[in-house]
Amino acid sequence: MTEVRKTPTIQDVARFAKVSTATVSRALSNPDRVSEGTRARVADAIRVTGYTLNQAARSLRQRTARTILVALPDIRNPFFSSILEAIEREATNRGYGVLVANLFLARAPAQRLQDYMLSNRADGLLLLDGSLEVSALQALATAPYSVPLVVACEDIPNSGFHTVLTDNVQAAERATRHLIDLGHRRIGHLLGPENNVVARDRLAGFRKALQEAEIPLRQNWLLRGNFEMESGFAAAAHLVSMQERPTAIFAANDESAIGFLSGLRQHGIECPRDISLVGFDDLGFAAHYTPPLTTMRQPREMLGRMAAEALIDLLEDVDPERGQLRIVLNSELIVRESTGRPPKDAEA
Structure with a gap:
């Protein structure tokens, strides 16, 4: 007799994390209202139960957010202004909105990015910061989170991420x-x-x-x-x-x-x-x-445009046979x- 595995629910996540279903819901939809420790327990419960895998897959199929998250190390740096403008222009032309995460303000930047993606506020991540821990980013990009991810501006060697940068x-x-x-x-x-x-x-x-x-x-x-x-x-x-x-x-x-x-x-x-x-x-x-x-x-404008284009192509599965993307642009x-x-x- 074939065993039918029950689809994990928010109640399963709550039981594993030892919190209420309301707390799980807040952790997913409004993580800033939940303590860092509770968010970590909920994230661990989601990973173990497989709940996020189902929810994220459904969200990506339905394109409920139609938004990309751009994470940068310090929004005060004028270097990023024209890159952000080009990203927003390309995203708008293809029917997507843009959220910006200023990692300078975050004590645990990888956790903050995970919170954004778990809440389904964005469909994919465009990362302009190469200083984050590779293992945390790889965990975000693989099951159960499976977040489409493109790195721009700063290389992350040997990470396997899609990358757009300059020489x-x-x-x-x-x-x-x-x-x-x-x-x-x-x-x-x-x-x-x-x-x-x-x-x-x-x-x-x-x-x-x-x-x-x-x-x-x-x-x-x-x-x-x-x-x-x-x-x-x-x-x-x-x-x-x-x-x-x-x-x-x-x-x-x-x-x-x-x-x-x-x-x-x-x-x-x-x-x-x-x-x-x-x-x-x-x-x-x-x-x-x-x-x-x-x-x-x-x-910088070309870099921003091509990075946004690469991420949205991933979201829309434009070229499912394409391997790792690495674009290196020439400076003058x-x-x-x-x-x-x-x-x-x-x-x-």
């Missing part, structure tokens, strides 16, 4: 080579955050360019930074204290580069007369600062007035 290593190499072609041999790097994959990739590109040009890497010319203007300002003060200084700096992003320029100016050091500087991103203010900043322009060197030849007395 950080190669672009950093081209930025550094621009300084080398101008005649610089004493070149430093203003770093990004130590644990950020983008910062690590840009450091790798910087190292590669120096190595190919047979220019030694000076460890004391790797200036600590965190992608913020304040860190660039502090790096400038550190550089001024050096007895021997580089004649050029490649900064890991435009914000820290602008802070660096401002700090140099306070000490009477002029760019590019005394030191050349290259940034990364080509944010809106880069062309309007004094001097206008030479930088690597990321195709934009030469402005912050770079020039090294001072005559500093040329090697």
Whole structure:
């Protein structure tokens, strides 16, 4: 006799989690009203009973939300503005709404994303943050949650996720080579955050360019930074204290580069007369600062559009035979007035 397995219900989840069915319902529909510990118990009960698998599958078939969730590390960062605009434009054109989760405010960002998806407020996740724990994201993307997931901007190596990003290593190499072609041999790097994959990739590109040009890497010319203007300002003060200084700096992003320029100016050091500087991103203010900043322009609008397109294609099963998607877009060197030849007395 064939045993017929009973479809798991919300009552099963409540019994397993030792809470009321009303609490389970709140955890799914309005997780902010439920404590973190209770949400974790409910999520565990859902995983064990298989309840979410049935509910999520039905929601995706019916497209009840027709909304994608965009999760980013810090909404205050101007880098994300044009990416978000492009995502929203593409989503709107295809009949989807957009929710934004600012992970900067979350103590447990992976848990917050799980709460969003369990509540069926969004059909899929577009993640612009590569710092989250891979195992938590893989759990979200597989049964019983099975959340369609696309990663953009920041790579998550060896994760198997669909990814859309720019060529950080190669672009950093081209930025550094621009300084080398101008005649610089004493070149430093203003770093990004130590644990950020983008910062690590840009450091790798910087190292590669120096190595190919047979220019030694000076460890004391790797200036600590965190992608913020304040860190660039502090790096400038550190550089001024050096007895021997580089004649050029490649900064890991435009914000820290602008802070660096401002700090140099306070000490009477002029760019590019005394030191050349290259940034990364080509944010809106880069062309309007004094001097206008030479930088690597990321195709942010294209990145946002293609990432949204990839996620919605997954939701609509446009190409069921497609394997892992990985799109790498090329950045462009934009030469402005912050770079020039090294001072005559500093040329090697």
